[in-house]
Amino acid sequence: MFLYSNRIRNLNESATIAISTLAATLKSQGRDILSFSAGEPDFDTPELIKQAAKDALDSGFTKYTPVAGIPDLKQAIASKLKRENNLHYEEAQILVSNGAKQSLFNVFQALIDEGDEVLIPSPYWVTYPELVTYSGGRNVFIQTSPESSFKITPAMLHEHITPRTKALVLTTPSNPTGMVYDRAELEALASVLQDTNIAVIADEMYEKLVYDGEFVSAGSVSEDMFRRTITINGLSKSVAMTGWRMGYCACADSKLIKLMTNLQSQCTSNINSITQKASIIALEGKVDAQIESMRQAFLERRNIAVEQINAINGLSVLAPQGAFYLFIRIGDGLDSMEFCKQLLEKEGVALVPGSAFGMEGYVRFSFACSTQQILAGIERLARFMATHFRA
Ligand SMILES: Cc1ncc(COP(=O)(O)O)c(C=O)c1O
Known part of the structure; x- marks a missing residue:
């Protein structure tokens, strides 16, 4: 019916959002899914910030x-x-x-x-x-x-x-x-x-x-x-x-x-x-203490996740100095999209393929989630590697 512009036809959907959406859809269908695809802190916005928003609303700043x-x-x-x-x-x-x-x-x-x-x-x-x-x-x-x-x-x-x-x-x-x-x-x-x-x-x-x-x-x-x-x-x-x-x-x-x-x-x-x-x-620095405690929590998760991933045969990761992602090496010649599809299918774990970031042979794992989820996800990842990608 409509003739779409070339500009818009050439624009791709965000790969990370696409995978997070797929993981959420599978979960809503009752599948046991652990998603490590989103680039989003699992913490709530600090209370002081929420209060300022409520005050703005109440004072008619709309x-x-x-x-x-x-x-x-x-x-x-x-x-x-x-x-x-x-x-x-x-x-x-x-x-x-x-x-x-x-x-x-x-x-x-x-x-x-x-x-x-x-x-x-x-x-x-x-x-x-x-x-x-x-x-x-x-x-x-x-x-x-x-x-x-x-x-x-x-x-x-x-x-x-x-x-x-x-x-x-x-x-x-x-x-x-x-x-x-x-x-x-x-x-x-x-x-x-x-x-x-x-x-x-x-x-x-x-x-x-x-x-x-x-x-x-x-x-x-x-x-x-x-x-x-x-x-x-x-x-x-x-x-x-x-x-x-x-x-x-x-x-x-x-x-x-x-x-x-x-x-x-x-x-x-x-x-x-x-x-x-x-x-x-x-x-203004009024929530710096909360920001610091979030950083500390991410740091602990990073340390646990890096150690556990590097203990899995066939996987390796450099400890990230910042942010909340692990860019995990899965090996040369492996199609990262295929790896992620199979991992999601067989173990219900959602990661983002390195190909989305311009690099094959890698997958991205977000550790912006609870330690419990990280440990459960890594356990599944280890089982997946042992069963399907025996080194
Ligand atoms: C490197 C980088 N820049 C910018 C953004 C955009 O963040 P927002 O649009 O939520 O401010 C993101 C979000 O994933 C990011 O990872």
Whole structure:
């Protein structure tokens, strides 16, 4: 009946959401399913944040707000970035969006023209290549390996730069590998970019969930990096607020922020007014103790899961330094989608195939669930490996 646009026909559904939905459907049909596919903390949003939302609702704060966010919220973001990240942005350099996903959508739409190249270290989070393609750009993947701890090196970066390179996506801590770039590594990458016009899209969604070493914001390592970096962050992962839809981006170029605000004004306008009020509490440091206890819980789960997975014949995993995913090696030449389908079919365990993140021979296991579920899932995984993939 309708003739769909080429643009929309070429856009794929998020593989992680697709698998989580399939797992939920099987569960609702009565199957005994353990899902490790979602990128979502299992904790509840801290009480103080919920209270701020209730107060906003009760006081009638339910109308349109400025598209880019209310001044108090932008001020809270600016203070947070200054205090915690050594990034000095003004209100006009900040745009609040419906989750970091919309921030990224805005950025790619505002920066990328037909044929522009975007450098994406691989394995990558599933959304980047789709958004680049949707904006008319070309994905240029920089393949990493466990030997480089799944990080790109200055040489690898240099090798992939062409006259069409418009931007580099840098995710630290990484989804799906959990690797974190330290200051020296960021400085080394920065020196490769110094004489170029390449923008850095720094996705720092998991900054609060770092277990080893120190988190460093990409834009904070030099003046030059500050000018070229678009910092992306949000509250979904760090404060267990996935459903509230709060993400933001900050950038020294206030003109870019204005252009993205124009785009947002024509599609979604401001984010939910109540979420905005509640988010201020999260950004002001008032729930830092709860954030820290969530981090501690994730750390304990990580340690248990890494040890147990590495004890299974045929599987191995590098301990992630941050985020809440294990990127597990299942072996060369194995089709990760087939592996995940069989695992779901035979043991009722849902993982995400590495192919969704651009890397075969791996699967992603989210440890954002109870220790009890993690242990039960790993037991099933071990049985699956012993029965079907005897090394
Ligand atoms: C690396 C990364 N960036 C951004 C997001 C988007 O988060 P949200 O849209 O919930 O803010 C996610 C969510 O999975 C993510 O893993």
